[in-house]
Amino acid sequence: MASGKRTWADIREGAVLYEDDAALLLNKPTGVSVLGERHDTDLVRLARDAGEELFAVHRIDKVTSGAILFAKELRHHGDLTRQFNKRTVGKAYLVLTRSSGLPARGRIDLPLSAGRKGRTRIAAPRDSITEHEGTWSVPASEILSEVKTYPSTTEFATVWTDGEHSLLVARPVTGRRHQIRVHLAWIGHPIEGDPLFDRQSTTRTCLHSWYLAFDAAWADGTRIARHAAPDAAFWAPAGAADPSALLTAADAGLATLLEN
Template structure:
């Protein structure tokens, strides 16, 4: 099984491995047959995830091959010097050409990530969705979160976006887009019994490695362009 995933390697050297993860496979912590770290270990290869993407998300994922490399890479994520770009298909397709979502996050019942303010307090001003400081919950921990996006293509029913999470909160893009009224198509967090995949793809990752800036890109899945073609 791991040999099949190794055919999806985008970049590799002695210290790192970058993979184009297919949808439906976990990075780690899941069942044996759907956990990349465990499958690699079974094949005699030890990998250390530098970051995470959701099981329902496809695309670029970065691993370190040893703990020394892992520490330096994770510090870049902690310092927010890594640039991340995602592709998403949302509904409906009536978004402005670009936008900014400045909505704090919190964790609610059943460990669900949500906006840390009442939905009715969200306002759109000059292309930015935000909430007044007075509306932010003060009874739970809250986390400032920022996502920007540009629209590649859209129809009245669907929009294909490039989304940029400037903060790395869990489920950030998924929750931000859903709470401004444009959930990602097929997202099980907000759609009951979706018929197909979740249309979120880790498209591009830029980080520092061996004294140079490295950018790795996972090609856009064909179904993303097809989603806004008609």
């Protein structure tokens, strides 16, 4: 169903990961944005039109699916957004890359900037990117000086590969726009179906907000943690691989990332 034809009831049904009087954690489908900007419709507007006021705490891209958090009242919104800004929120993504050969653990330390037409890019020449023992970086002398740059770090664990695709659990240490998508593409491991780097792709973008954990100040600071299950289309590039087995492997990968 096209995003413009979806109703709030269609999206909400079966997608609630956590809900109380203060917050709603939803498993967002791909193809619908979180908040307006240039999009024809979005979750906040669809909810409002259906009589439910929600305040987006963070965003994930329109082509990205998975866990997205809303405050139900404005008085709770500030505390939740501060948790994202202070990086006390736990978050991890599932990623299917269109490549193999990544290490079991990796770290991408590449600054970002806005390129032509506002597109996010690495703030350094591509040929200056180096990899050493699973960490990608650029020398400080190569970072562009004529544009505003943003230090950006993504950590990942490779939990499966078939020689053509790899499944990663990725943890964005920083939360820049398009960070995981740009980081992986620029080190030569683009996300399957990502229209930023493959406009001819016929598959969905295989980037999924899989794990989210936050503190509920209105409930004595209780830590709320949930996983969002990807849909069948996410797993299609993995062929005959068993999604349940891949999720078990992803759980183990996430545990290694959260140890640090």
